[in-house]
Amino acid sequence: MASMSVSLRNVPGTRAAMGWAGGHTLVIDRPEGRAGGMGLGFNGGQMIALAIGGCFCNDLRYVADAMGVELETIEVDVAIELEGKPLLVTAATMRVQATAGEGVDVAEVIRRAEADSTVSNSVRAGFPVRVVAI
Structure with missing residues (x-):
């Protein structure tokens, strides 16, 4: 059986999260104005x-x-x-x-x-x- 994992942590100074797998990263956020979202990511x-x-x-x-x-x-x-x-x-x-x-x-x-x-x-x-x- 194969498996994969990713990690996510909050981005300091925002309410967004940074996710990564290996050397690849992306930002996850809510739309601007929604629950502290700043529209910084998906x-x-x-x-x-x-x-x-x-x-x-x-x-x-x-x-x-x-x-x-x-x-x-x-x-x-x-x-x-x-x-x-x-x-x-x-x-x-x-x-x-x-x-x-x-x-x-x-x-x-x-x-x-x-x-x-x-x-x-x-x-x-x-x-x-x-x-x-x-």
């Missing part, structure tokens, strides 16, 4: 949409590589719908466009990436999230 909903779309971009590259083809361009847009209290993501729609050289079945690359996408498949299946206060 909010949770945006992070979910970015995870879905970002994973899919990687999956397109993995699939293309396995098929021995190269994609020239990739465009992925993700829209999420939120409802309820607490607010929950109830649906996500991903619009995908890719181009490749002549003879490449881009639709097949997209179909295979959809079948293999770690984040999309995880969200579809659902998984428990446990909070442990230390």
Whole structure:
């Protein structure tokens, strides 16, 4: 079984958080004026949409590589719908466009990436999230 982990800490002088994995970082914050947010980074909903779309971009590259083809361009847009209290993501729609050289079945690359996408498949299946206060 593979595992991954990330860490998050508050950013001094703000109410934002800095998240990192290895040498990669990003800032998570609320919109300006909401619960002390300063709009310094992505909010949770945006992070979910970015995870879905970002994973899919990687999956397109993995699939293309396995098929021995190269994609020239990739465009992925993700829209999420939120409802309820607490607010929950109830649906996500991903619009995908890719181009490749002549003879490449881009639709097949997209179909295979959809079948293999770690984040999309995880969200579809659902998984428990446990909070442990230390």
